[in-house]
Amino acid sequence: MPDVAEIRIDEVKHTLIRAGVPSILNPFDEFAVEEALKIREQLSGDVTVISMGPMQAKDALFKCLAMGADRAILLSDPKFAGADTWATSKTLAMTIKKIGFDLVICGMKAVDGETCQVGPEIAELLGVPHVSYVKRLEIGQDGKSLVAERMTEQGHQLVRSSIPCLLTATKALNVPRMPTLISQMAAKKKPIEIFTAESIGAQKDEVGLPGSLTHVLKVYTPNLRTGEGRIVEESDKDAVPGLLELMKKGGLI
Amino acid sequence: MVGEQKDGQLAAVTMELLTAGRAIASSLNQQLTLLLIGNQLDHLIGTLEEYGPNRIVLISGEEAREFIPEVYSESIAVLAVKASPSVMLFPATYDGRDVAARLAAKLGVGLAADCTELRVDEEDRFVQVRPAFGGNLMAVIQQPITKPQLATLRPHIVKPEKASLKNGCIIEQAKAVGLPKSYDKAILKTVREVAEESGNLDEAEVVIGVGRGLGNPGNLKMVNRLAVLLKAAVGGSRGVVDAGWLPHSQQIGLTGRVISPKMYLALGVSGAVQHLVGVRTAKEIVAINIDPEAPIFKVATYGIVGDLASLLPGIISSVESSVTEKA
Numbered sequence A: 001m002p003d004v005a006e007i008r009i010d011e012v013k014h015t016l017i018r019a020g021v022p023s024i025l026n027p028f029d030e031f032a033v034e035e036a037l038k039i040r041e042q043l044s045g046d047v048t049v050i051s052m053g054p055m056q057a058k059d060a061l062f063k064c065l066a067m068g069a070d071r072a073i074l075l076s077d078p079k080f081a082g083a084d085t086w087a088t089s090k091t092l093a094m095t096i097k098k099i100g101f102d103l104v105i106c107g108m109k110a111v112d113g114e115t116c117q118v119g120p121e122i123a124e125l126l127g128v129p130h131v132s133y134v135k136r137l138e139i140g141q142d143g144k145s146l147v148a149e150r151m152t153e154q155g156h157q158l159v160r161s162s163i164p165c166l167l168t169a170t171k172a173l174n175v176p177r178m179p180t181l182i183s184q185m186a187a188k189k190k191p192i193e194i195f196t197a198e199s200i201g202a203q204k205d206e207v208g209l210p211g212s213l214t215h216v217l218k219v220y221t222p223n224l225r226t227g228e229g230r231i232v233e234e235s236d237k238d239a240v241p242g243l244l245e246l247m248k249k250g251g252l253i
Numbered sequence B: 001m002v003g004e005q006k007d008g009q010l011a012a013v014t015m016e017l018l019t020a021g022r023a024i025a026s027s028l029n030q031q032l033t034l035l036l037i038g039n040q041l042d043h044l045i046g047t048l049e050e051y052g053p054n055r056i057v058l059i060s061g062e063e064a065r066e067f068i069p070e071v072y073s074e075s076i077a078v079l080a081v082k083a084s085p086s087v088m089l090f091p092a093t094y095d096g097r098d099v100a101a102r103l104a105a106k107l108g109v110g111l112a113a114d115c116t117e118l119r120v121d122e123e124d125r126f127v128q129v130r131p132a133f134g135g136n137l138m139a140v141i142q143q144p145i146t147k148p149q150l151a152t153l154r155p156h157i158v159k160p161e162k163a164s165l166k167n168g169c170i171i172e173q174a175k176a177v178g179l180p181k182s183y184d185k186a187i188l189k190t191v192r193e194v195a196e197e198s199g200n201l202d203e204a205e206v207v208i209g210v211g212r213g214l215g216n217p218g219n220l221k222m223v224n225r226l227a228v229l230l231k232a233a234v235g236g237s238r239g240v241v242d243a244g245w246l247p248h249s250q251q252i253g254l255t256g257r258v259i260s261p262k263m264y265l266a267l268g269v270s271g272a273v274q275h276l277v278g279v280r281t282a283k284e285i286v287a288i289n290i291d292p293e294a295p296i297f298k299v300a301t302y303g304i305v306g307d308l309a310s311l312l313p314g315i316i317s318s319v320e321s322s323v324t325e326k327a
Helices: A027-043 A057-067 A085-099 A118-126 A181-189 A239-249 B012-027 B042-049 B069-083 B094-107 B217-230 B238-242 B308-326
Strands: A002-006 A046-052 A071-075 A103-107 A130-139 A145-151 A155-162 A165-169 A192-195 A215-220 A230-233 B033-037 B055-060 B087-091 B111-115 B117-120 B126-132 B137-142 B149-153 B170-175 B185-192 B206-210 B233-236 B263-267 B284-289 B302-305
Touching: A027 A046, A027 A057, A027 A103, A027 A130, A027 A165, A046 A057, A046 A085, A057 A071, A057 A181, A057 A192, A071 A085, A085 A118, A085 B094, A085 B111, A103 A118, A118 A130, A118 A165, A118 B094, A130 A155, A130 B069, A130 B094, A145 A165, A215 B126, A230 A239, A239 B284, A239 B302, A239 B308, B012 B033, B012 B042, B012 B087, B012 B117, B012 B149, B033 B042, B033 B069, B042 B055, B055 B069, B069 B094, B069 B170, B087 B094, B094 B111, B094 B149, B111 B126, B206 B217, B217 B233, B217 B308, B233 B238, B284 B308
Parallel strands: A002 A046, A002 A103, A046 A071, A071 A192, A103 A165, A130 A165, A230 B302, B033 B055, B055 B170, B087 B149, B111 B149, B206 B233, B206 B263, B263 B284, B284 B302
Antiparallel strands: A130 A145, A145 A155, A155 B185, A215 B137, B117 B126, B126 B137
């Protein structure tokens, strides 16, 4: 049965320039890939990694292939540029539907956007349940259901879900394996397939900036106070007394 | 807006959302409706009414027994389609985010997640402010194309305020919708983990923030001693939480807690933007760091450049004698 581990590198929003900027594999996605590989070891199947991004994203996909993924797909098309989480989720869901899946695993969030939205949105679009913030996972040997430990504010929950479903991975889920020299050489032989909007049958206005439903009006640097404070050296005999003074003045001691 | 409750107790973020929602509703000249899902929640109505919603809808039923995001998003969708709100707000909690995301995808609308501010701008637009690009920038977002416009609000940022005028509040009941037939999902067990001794970050007058410059987690003993003397709460930067020195519940900063103490003692904290966002409104920021170029010194009102581990014992004994003097 085919497994799908989906990694996602968000496209540029607003005015950030991506050209020439190296893309990294979103740290959380590494845990997703590792979990998919472990499931394949347990149950057999294929691990496909998908990413939407500029051509630099190939490096991140290569890393996934070097970890042991079977297939890599890069959704790369100028039409995808400027996508918000809705357009991104739509694009990825269309792709996943097209190639077929039993299980989709995403990183819990991307370290640039940090919305934690795309995973559950894709699940809804695919018409499957999802379990988010997964710390531990047990797949039934029949591959039809799983039990996941899901993080909560107060601790965790044990959640059972039928498969097909979607999971989002936390850092606690596993320890991602390091690619070896042999696996890297094997990875070089695997192609990174490029999919465009046409490949997935997406209309121009469904994806990218035109397909986005949230628009950035502007960005600004967070307004941080400037201290104009008194900075002293450790050797200054007044260093610690000065601190005590401040505390006394504030009525704190 | 969708509130949050656990086992019949309202999550504080519900009141924060009601406060934010009220402001937005009045700016847009619209009604504020609160949705709350769960069973036997009538006892919460009194408290909720004090925060001024125009309508409260309690969604209950066999399916609402456990929090399953798919049940909640389906149930809310039914009501949303009927009522056609222009804005829907959710808490940016683990559960709230799941529900909001599924609902957004279901309705085919936008969602601005983890917002630090929600307001109506000069052009009567509902705008959402959230950190972007790993927190180095703030983005101001609008959703001009679709309605409802969804947003999740970060907890502990808006100060909850009761309504000054009590609206006549309409209470309605609705039935929770079950899971789609193909989904077999259940919560098997809920586990509460004992919270670490952290003091109350939100209420303490003094908060001590610990960064990687502390050197090693063993030095936390000294930090905790100082915290006891100062009646301070202890928090940390993302670096120390990621390293496992402190639990996430004590993380201060963009992806942690935003606090407003009288004094923030930054020990071994370099002062990354993402961390400083969490203590922006502290009255005094005191920093101790071995690196004179550390960005924290740019925002500190008082700073000592030096080795934290060697300075701490001296500070502790000085505070100790001051405290015992008074006693």
